[in-house]
Amino acid sequence: MSELxxxxxxxxxxxxxxxxxxxxxxxxxDALPGFxxxxxxxxxxxxxxxxxxxxxxxxxxxxxxxxHVAGGVLELTEAELLAADSxxxxxxxxxxxxxxxxxxxxxxxxxPPAP
Numbered sequence: 725m726s727e728l729x730x731x732x733x734x735x736x737x738x739x740x741x742x743x744x745x746x747x748x749x750x751x752x753x754d755a756l757p758g759f760x761x762x763x764x765x766x767x768x769x770x771x772x773x774x775x776x777x778x779x780x781x782x783x784x785x786x787x788x789x790x791x792h793v794a795g796g797v798l799e800l801t802e803a804e805l806l807a808a809d810s811x812x813x814x815x816x817x818x819x820x821x822x823x824x825x826x827x828x829x830x831x832x833x834x835x836p837p838a839p
Contacts, residue, residue, distance in 0.1 A: 728829040732795035751796025
């Protein structure tokens with residue numbers, strides 16, 4: 725069974741895909757309504773080396789239908805989805821979202837603040 729992941733950032737980069745999944749994954753264009761992009765500073769040296777940057781995009785929920793974030797949907801195996809979890813730093817949390825196409829997918833959003 726495949727898992728769908730909406731990506732709006734570095735997981736769409738070929739070098740990141742090869743380093744994370746061991747292969748290039750084609751994406752299908754889609755968008756995520758009710759969100760906008762912010763940035764987060766990455767400290768993990770492995771993630772910085774793969775992506776080439778210490779600043780990564782982050783989804784911020786606005787619930788405003790006028791806001792939307794363009795991205796792509798990756799079709800992953802369950803093992804690849806777990807590899808994506810390992811790539812994403814603790815600032816991100818994987819959640820189900822409804823894309824502009826009306827279909828569900830996983831996406832990495834800002835993790836809730838630690839208590």
